[in-house]
Each structure stands twice: as structure tokens, then as C-alpha cells.
Amino acid sequence: MAQADAATAAGSGPTGDDRHGGEQAGVSTRERILDVALDLFTDQGFDGTSMREIAERLHMSKPAIYYHFTSKEEILMALHARLHEFGKSALARLTGESTLQVWGSLLSELLDQMVAQRKLFLMHERNQAALEKLHRKDHSDEHDDIQQRFRQALADPSLPLRDRVRMACSLGAVLGGMFMAGEAFDDLPSAELRSLVQDAVRDLLADQTR
Amino acid sequence: MAQADAATAAGSGPTGDDRHGGEQAGVSTRERILDVALDLFTDQGFDGTSMREIAERLHMSKPAIYYHFTSKEEILMALHARLHEFGKSALARLTGESTLQVWGSLLSELLDQMVAQRKLFLMHERNQAALEKLHRKDHSDEHDDIQQRFRQALADPSLPLRDRVRMACSLGAVLGGMFMAGEAFDDLPSAELRSLVQDAVRDLLADQTR
DNA sequence: GTCTATAATGTGATAGAC
DNA sequence: GTCTATCACATTATAGAC
Numbered sequence A, B: 001m002a003q004a005d006a007a008t009a010a011g012s013g014p015t016g017d018d019r020h021g022g023e024q025a026g027v028s029t030r031e032r033i034l035d036v037a038l039d040l041f042t043d044q045g046f047d048g049t050s051m052r053e054i055a056e057r058l059h060m061s062k063p064a065i066y067y068h069f070t071s072k073e074e075i076l077m078a079l080h081a082r083l084h085e086f087g088k089s090a091l092a093r094l095t096g097e098s099t100l101q102v103w104g105s106l107l108s109e110l111l112d113q114m115v116a117q118r119k120l121f122l123m124h125e126r127n128q129a130a131l132e133k134l135h136r137k138d139h140s141d142e143h144d145d146i147q148q149r150f151r152q153a154l155a156d157p158s159l160p161l162r163d164r165v166r167m168a169c170s171l172g173a174v175l176g177g178m179f180m181a182g183e184a185f186d187d188l189p190s191a192e193l194r195s196l197v198q199d200a201v202r203d204l205l206a207d208q209t210r
Numbered sequence C: 001g002t003c004t005a006t007a008a009t010g011t012g013a014t015a016g017a018c
Numbered sequence D: 001g002t003c004t005a006t007c008a009c010a011t012t013a014t015a016g017a018c
Helices: A003-009 A029-044 A051-057 A062-068 A072-094 A100-116 A118-125 A128-137 A146-154 A161-180 A190-205 B003-009 B029-044 B051-057 B062-068 B072-094 B100-116 B118-125 B128-137 B146-154 B161-180 B190-205
Strands: none
Touching: A029 A051, A029 A062, A029 A072, A029 A118, A029 B128, A051 A062, A072 A100, A072 A118, A072 A128, A072 A146, A100 A118, A100 A161, A100 A190, A118 A128, A118 A161, A128 B029, A146 A161, A146 B161, A161 A190, A161 B146, A161 B161, A161 B190, A190 B161, A190 B190, B029 B051, B029 B062, B029 B072, B029 B118, B051 B062, B072 B100, B072 B118, B072 B128, B072 B146, B100 B118, B100 B161, B100 B190, B118 B128, B118 B161, B146 B161, B161 B190
């Protein structure tokens, strides 16, 4: 459904000019593999999905996939890179001290990205274990992982404890509002859901008593 | 750390009288296996943990574990049963219509359980994919899974949409406040953290504008 | 770029002795 | 209840033809 968006929305990649061979409609094979993997990883989990399944759904053989990715983990890394691409602009707001107001604007932008890249965020939420295992191995250049940056901000000792907890709660509220209900909010226009969650976040971050 | 609590707190089990053989301090082997599995599943994931690892940490062999559990999945099911045991009293509040107030009391009781059984809830949060796969196979008697009951309440069409979103957000806020920060709140007494999260939930569920 | 065939490994699980 | 030894299998990944 939203699969086509995700493929075309991914910024970089040689999707433009040098098409030849088995490509179709300007979508490179690499992106098609990532789209299928995103689907399968989301509802079967990374470990619960085999290369054979990915290949079968693409009407390819396994080695064809290994031509585009050196390993199964690299597919997961590429999907992680996709998320990081979308999240980094929101993450840029975390320079300097992170007040409740800054945090609120961050979550607002994050909400926009979640609406546009719903499945990508859902996949990350449901494969935390596999992703963390990946990050333990790939500690290259002390990667600025998105979750790590969040926790870093949450651990800032210069902030009042109450505020830090509210920040964590509001982040959880966003995830809960957007993903927890499963298909309970599927008939609801995503813009409306976004707005309702945004209101909840505002209530959480408003420092009324202080 | 909190491992001893989890072992002794588990209600049922023949831990009492008929000790003999290799047991120590009244903790049955079955419970010790579950404790180790809980640790490993929590920080490596269910699929990322092998029976060999579980056995090695217990200074046992694999077949010794298969004497107590018929499969690896059964270990996960047993841990799921543990959670269900602790959560069912809170879940009992969901009879009839679930107002915001009812939901608030439910989350309050759930918060107590999370403080007492922190690792158990964390493990569930981090192995959603494996647990869902398990539930697809084991659709015995249309199990009253805890998450399914939550989603059921969230999907109740007789409730205002705004309330349902607030319920989802508050549940997410609880998870976020208790688990999202990782070790950022570890020095904080759990009672104090619980209180701060509870306040956030209260703000989320207070129907001030309606 | 994609294929057929196969290697290499680790896994969950079992048989049977003690 | 626990062990040694082993099975059967699926998996990731590679070699080499086209």
C-alpha cells in the first residue's frame, strides 16, 4: 500500500539514469529488495525472516540478492540508514540544551516523519533486539544512532528530573498513539490521528505547575 | 540483580517440599532455567539466544533443559504465562465500558507490576515479533492475550475517538517512562520514577477540555 | 545481474546410558 | 534429572556458469 511511497521517497541511490536490465518503472532492484525486506521484517521479525522468503517474494534466487547486499545484516543496516535519513533533521534540534519546548518541536517533526514512513518506524520498534545486536558489532566511529541520541538527551543531568521523565513519557506516547493500537485506528485519516497525538504530547510537556 | 526476586515471586510451582537432587535454596531447576532465559531473551532477543547459551550459563547440557521444557518456544510461553499472571488482576478492570478513569486505574496497577517485574515487561516489549509468531500457532481457545485485550479496548467504537487515542498514548507513556530511557533513570528509586510517570498519565487522561 | 548447485555452520531436538 | 553423542534440518553465504 504505502510501499510505493517508501521506495520513491528514499533519497539517494542510482535510480535515475543508468537503468538497464531487469529494472521496472525506475525502481532499482536494490530498493525493491529493501521494500520487500521491510514488509517481512515488520510482521515476521528480522530473525523470523529468511533470505529464501525475501527471494521468493521477489521471484528471484538468493544469490541474486547477495549480489546487491553482502549479507542479511546489511539489508537491516540499509533500512536503518533509511530511518536515520528521515530522522536526522528532527534530531538536529537536539543541539545545546534540550528544553521541554525543544523536545516538543522535535516530537512534532518526528510525528510528521512517522506518518510518512509509518512502516519503517514500526519495523524499528518491533526489531529492537536484532538492531541492538547489530549495533554492538558495528561500533564504527561511535555511530550517532537515533535511539542513542534520545537516551543521551534523557540522561542529561542538567535537566530537572521531572522534565526528563516527561520527555521519555511523551516519546512513548507518540509511539503508543501511532503504533500501539494496531489496526484500531486504521480507518482514521492519519492527519487526524497525528493531530490527536500531538495534543496529548502538548499536555504532557506543558509545564503548568512549575 | 532483581533476578532473585523474579524467581521467588513466581507464584505457583513445586518449589516447596519435594526438593532433592541438584536443587539449591528451594529454587526449582525449572525456575532457574526461566530466570536465565529471561535475562538472555531480554538483551539478546529470543531468536538471538540459543539453547546452548542457556545451558552453558546454567552449567548444564541442552538435554537437561529439554527434560524440563519440550521446546524452546515453551520456555517463551512460560515466561509469557508469568507476565499474564501478574497482569491479569489489572486486566480484570476492563469489564464493561472502559472510561478514561477506569483506564487510569488500570495503568496505575500496571505500573506497580512493572516496578516489581521490570525485566519481565522489558523482555515482552523487546520480543514482540517472536511472541506474535508464537500466538499465531498457539491459537488455542482464542487465548486472552494481554496485548490483544488492550487493543480490543482501544478499538471500542462506543468510546470517543479522542479518548481512545489518549488511552493509547498513556499506555505508551507508561512504557516510555519506565523503559525508554534505558539506564538513564537507574540511579532513581523506582518508587519515585513510578510517581513521576503516574503524574504524566494523570495529565494525559484528565478530560479538562471536555 | 541472475542463475544452479553446493558448501559450511549452527540450530532445535532426540536416543539411550547412568 | 542429567549426561554424551548424534540426527535432521534450515540457515547464511559462496563458487562458477551464463
